[in-house]
Structure formats: C-alpha cells, structure tokens
Amino acid sequence: MDSIVLNENDEIIIKLLHYFVTEENYSPIVLRGAKNEIWLEKLDGDYKIVRLVSNYIHNNEQLNVDLYRTSQIMKRIKRKTMSFSINALSIFINLGDNVDIDKIKTENIDLVNIKSLDELNNYAFVTDEFPTITKKTDFKEQGLELFMKLTTDIGKKNDRDAKMAEDVFTKKNPIITKILIFINLVMFLLSFILGDNLIVGLFANYGPAVEAGQIYRLFTSVFLHISFFHFLFNMYALYIIGPQIENFFGKWRYLIIYLGSGLVGNLLSIAFNLGTFSLGASGAIFGLLGSLIYFGYHYRVYLDSVIKSQIIPLIFLNLCIGFMFTGIDNAAHIGGLIGGVLFSWAVGVKYKSTKNDIITGIGMTVIFIAFLCFLAFMR
Numbered sequence: 001m002d003s004i005v006l007n008e009n010d011e012i013i014i015k016l017l018h019y020f021v022t023e024e025n026y027s028p029i030v031l032r033g034a035k036n037e038i039w040l041e042k043l044d045g046d047y048k049i050v051r052l053v054s055n056y057i058h059n060n061e062q063l064n065v066d067l068y069r070t071s072q073i074m075k076r077i078k079r080k081t082m083s084f085s086i087n088a089l090s091i092f093i094n095l096g097d098n099v100d101i102d103k104i105k106t107e108n109i110d111l112v113n114i115k116s117l118d119e120l121n122n123y124a125f126v127t128d129e130f131p132t133i134t135k136k137t138d139f140k141e142q143g144l145e146l147f148m149k150l151t152t153d154i155g156k157k158n159d160r161d162a163k164m165a166e167d168v169f170t171k172k173n174p175i176i177t178k179i180l181i182f183i184n185l186v187m188f189l190l191s192f193i194l195g196d197n198l199i200v201g202l203f204a205n206y207g208p209a210v211e212a213g214q215i216y217r218l219f220t221s222v223f224l225h226i227s228f229f230h231f232l233f234n235m236y237a238l239y240i241i242g243p244q245i246e247n248f249f250g251k252w253r254y255l256i257i258y259l260g261s262g263l264v265g266n267l268l269s270i271a272f273n274l275g276t277f278s279l280g281a282s283g284a285i286f287g288l289l290g291s292l293i294y295f296g297y298h299y300r301v302y303l304d305s306v307i308k309s310q311i312i313p314l315i316f317l318n319l320c321i322g323f324m325f326t327g328i329d330n331a332a333h334i335g336g337l338i339g340g341v342l343f344s345w346a347v348g349v350k351y352k353s354t355k356n357d358i359i360t361g362i363g364m365t366v367i368f369i370a371f372l373c374f375l376a377f378m379r
Contacts, residue, residue, distance in 0.1 A: 009054050009093045011146060012117060013038065015137040016052050016091065018150050022157050023136050026050055031073065039073075043081055043300065044352065046129055047110075049074060049088035058096035060104060067106055074108070081300055082308070089126070164351050168299070174243035176251045180258065181235055181242075184281060187223045188231045199224060200277060205266045205332075207274040211377050222262035224279035234281040241288045248295050253347040257340060261287020264339025264369065265332035271375035272331040280329070283336030289315050290340025298352040335372070342368055 017038060020026040026040035036055035042048060051070065057063050070090065078086045091112045095101070101111040112123050117137050120126050126133065141149050191199040205221035206214075225231035246254040265283025269276075289311060296307040315337065322328040345353075345361030353361075 008116075011142065012093050012114070013052050013054055014146055014150050015117060015139060018139075018153060019130075019133055019137050020050055020052075022153050023132065024130065029077075041077070043083065044298065046087060047089040048081075048083060048086045049077065051088060051090040052093070053090060054093045056094045056096065057092065057099055059098045060100060063095070063099055063101070063104060067104065067109060070109060071107070082297060089129075168248060168350055170247075171243075172247050174246045176246050176255050176258075177238065177242035181238060184223050184225070184231065184235060184238075188225055188228075191224065196226070200226075200279060204277045204279040205269060206277050207270040207376065210270060218263050218266045219259060221266060221279045222259070222281050222284045225281070226279060230280060234285060237285045238281060238288075241285065241292065245288050245291050245295070248350075249291070249344070249347065250350070256347055257287060257291050257343045258284050260343035260346075260365070261290070261336040261339035264342070264372065265329075265334075265336030267369065267372035267376055268335030268338075269329050269332040270377075271372060273329070274376070278329045278332060280332070283329070283332035283339075286315070286318075286333045286336035287340030287343070290337040291344040292340075294341045294344040295349055298349045338368070 017040075020040050021028070024042065024045070026042045026045070029039040029041045031039055036053065038052040040050040040052070042050075053066075055066075057066060067090075070088065074086050074088055077083070086108060088109045089112065090109055091114065092101075093114065095113045099113070101113050104111060110125055112120070112126060114120060117134055120134055139146060139149065187199065187203075203217060203220040204224055205217050210217050225234065242254075242258075245257065249257060262281070262284035265287065266278070269278045269283070292311055293307060293315075296311065300307065319330070319333060322330040322333055342361065342365040346358065346365045348358040348361070
C-alpha cells in the first residue's frame, strides 16, 4: 500500500475533490459512462455543477464535443432537480496545447484550464466564488497520505450529513398539529351547541369587520367550519400534512407557517370578496402544501419525486375543484399557498437557509402582506 504513487494530475484532482466536498458542501454525482471526470453537485450554489476533468483533449473540436455532452447532461439534471437554471464550472487538468478555451463559446458553462493549482488565481470568476480554494488545497500530504486524507475527511463529512438528515427526517411527536386539531374540534362543537350564526358572526373572516378593527378574525376564522364534512375533510388533510411540516420545520416555525398562511389567505379573500363571510382551515392547509414545496426544493435530493408526482398534482387538482364549484373561497386557497411559501422562506429551512435567505424572506413576506392590506382596505 505504501508504494501508491499519484501523478501530478491525480493529486490536483484529489485536492480539488477534497476542497469542493469538505469545504463547499458539494456532493458527487454518479453518471453512467463518465470516464476521467468527476461531477459534483450543489443545488443551492451559484455553480450548481462543478466538473473536474482529467481526460486528455487535444483540440477545440474535441472540446466542443465534450461541452455539448455536458450541456445535455445539465439539461437532464435541471429537469430532475426542478432548477430554474444551472451554471457549471468545468476545470480541465489535461488540455492539449492546441486548445484555446478563449475561442470557445459556452452557455452557462465557465471553463478553466490549469496545469497547477496556483493557476486558479488567473481566473477571477473562480477566486471570487471560491476565495479560499488555493489556500485550502495546499496540502503537505502526497501519495498514499493524500489519498487517505481524502477518504477520511469525506467520510467524516458524510457522517455529519447523515446526522443532519436524520435530525430533519426522523419522526417526532406532532404536538402542535394535535393542538390545532383539538382547537378546531372545540370550535366546531361550540358552533353546533351555540349555533353557527353566533360563532360565524363573532369569529369568521369578514372584510368590513376587520376594517373596523376586529383583526383577530383574520386568525380565528381558520378554526371554523360550516359543516361536518367541511370540518372532517380539512382535519384529515391537517392530520396527514401537518405532522410532516412540523417535523421538517420544528414546532414554532410550523405554527408560524400555519397561522401566517391563514392570514395571507384571508387577506386575499377580503381583497376579492370584501363583503362576504369566509371561514375554514383550507387556506392554512394550502399554506402547508406551499411550505412542503419550499422545503422539498431545498431537500429535493430526498423529495424530488414526491413533490413532482404527488404534491404539485394534488394542489392543481384541488384548485381545479375550487374553480369548478361555487361556494369555495379560491382566493383564500391561492393566498394560503403563497403565504406558505413566503412564511417558510421567512422562518428558514434547517441546515439549508442562510441568514441572508431568512432576512430576504422576512422582507418579501412583509411587503406582500402590506400589498394585500392595500388591496383589501385602501383601494
């Protein structure tokens, strides 16, 4: 084992692989038929794809073929990961002297040609995006020691990632969901005992009353239902979806998302139906679906197929039903869906959202609520 010898290109590849995986949180992609190249993926990075290519390319025509194949693979990754756009960084370690990358026109693919790691400093777009890349790849280890460092450090990183995934996805007691269902049940029984007219008159969403100062209606109305089937359908949906969002976001962030979605749904409902009473948890539940999409986008490695095959069709189906039948508050549903995305953005996704993401999310949520207030009360 101590006789393992790595050539200069091998060492460059290993050092770059170590940097992108352990320092920048990229993950390797397994591609069928790929030889002498490593594909790395980071879905929330400016460069979603990084390619480390040691395959010898001796002229521009051969490079164009390589880049065409790369662009086709990127299109498949874009569809699979529900990405709006994908930028790639291709780092070539073994280009021939006849290759001039300055003459190659590429779309969404930045090209780098190096013979040593120090040459990365010649590419400002690389050092701007990865300012520590040359420092963090300056290892003393060589040969077997370098290979062992790569495997050990990546193993530690994979262990940390596994623990974070376990923390996010392990089922927990959905106490907030149980409390929400209990409150809905209590309000439904009160409506049955005291009469719908009294409870609806006091707590339902009603534009003129909210405008007169009864702001609480924007929140209390999400705990009211007009019939047993209305109550049963919404509580079943809350029972199915609520524990997942509570599990993914945590108890208090989940509660903020639920109530915030109901708030946004009710404001949009007032904007379109100012003089109409509206009530029900469906706006808040649509918000949970929007929240699930936002969460799934950040964890689409795990939830990609679920989002595309189940959640999005479910939302589309329910919106279609809402437009096909009368007496359904579509504005509250759409508003709740938007509110779920916005409030999820504002509270952040564990291990994924940065401080700037959360600040931006809070700002966008405040702006949108202010806009809805203008539509509802100030036109």
